[in-house]
Amino acid sequence: MNPAHNPGLRLEQLFRQIADTRMQGIPILNPALQVQAIGFQQWDGPHGQLWVGVLLTPWFMNLLLLPAAADSLPPVPPGGEVVVQLPGDALPFMAGHEDALGDYRLCSLFSPVLQFADQASACATAEEVLKLLFPPAQPAAPDMSRRRLFGLSR
Numbered sequence: 001m002n003p004a005h006n007p008g009l010r011l012e013q014l015f016r017q018i019a020d021t022r023m024q025g026i027p028i029l030n031p032a033l034q035v036q037a038i039g040f041q042q043w044d045g046p047h048g049q050l051w052v053g054v055l056l057t058p059w060f061m062n063l064l065l066l067p068a069a070a071d072s073l074p075p076v077p078p079g080g081e082v083v084v085q086l087p088g089d090a091l092p093f094m095a096g097h098e099d100a101l102g103d104y105r106l107c108s109l110f111s112p113v114l115q116f117a118d119q120a121s122a123c124a125t126a127e128e129v130l131k132l133l134f135p136p137a138q139p140a141a142p143d144m145s146r147r148r149l150f151g152l153s154r
Contacts, residue, residue, distance in 0.1 A: 007051050007066050007101075008037030014100050015057050028112040029058040033119055038126040043134070046085060048072030052134070054109065054126035061113050061126060063133070065093060065105040073105055088133040 015035045023029060033056060040053030049068040054061060065084065067073050076082045076095040083090050084105070093105035109129060116122040 006040050008040045008053065010101070011035075011037045011040075011055055011064070014098060015055065018098075019058060023057075023059060026059065028114070030113050030116060031058065033058040033113055033116060033122055036119070036123065038123055039130045041134070042068050043086075045072070045074070047074045052086075054130060056113070056119075056122050056126055059113065060111040061109045061122065062111075063091065063093075063107040063109055063129065064096075066101075067103070073103055076105065086133045088135055091133075 012035050019029075019035055035058070036056045038054040038056060040051050043050050043052045045052075045065070049072050051064075051066040051068050053064060055064050065073065074082045074084055074093065076093070081092040081094045082105070083092050091107045093107045096104045096106045098104075109126075110116075113122060116125070
């Protein structure tokens with residue numbers, strides 16, 4: 001994967017292929033849902049620059065961490081998980097790997113995803129999760145000191 005490019009399209013292509021092959025006939029699939037990468041953005045995490053976003057499929061909704069720079073994924077012990085401190089909360093991530101993608105980290109949000117009636121409600125949930133985990137930056141409060149108000153502070 002080229003770390004300079006948003007991985008959303010590549011994830012969608014790969015997991016659509018998985019849906020059409022390995023997941024065919026599995027009873028946990030939600031027929032109302034399609035594969036969609038939601039809100040992928042670069043984030044400077046504690047281990048380096050990562051791509052973070054939500055991957056929705058007919059069988060899961062996962063928060064994913066993908067490397068945006070070489071060796072930027074947090075290490076995970078074999079068979080275990082690593083807790084990653086995101087801006088809005090600390091969450092446990094497991095190691096994932098697909099040959100066509102490489103290594104990544106995943107945090108399961110919903111699996112299976114049978115509670116979603118349609119694509120729009122699942123996407124809205126994913127977007128709310130991302131807002132909670134990556135809240136928008138708040139503008140700095142203006143300096144209301146008397147010296148600043150009267151132009152005496154330089």
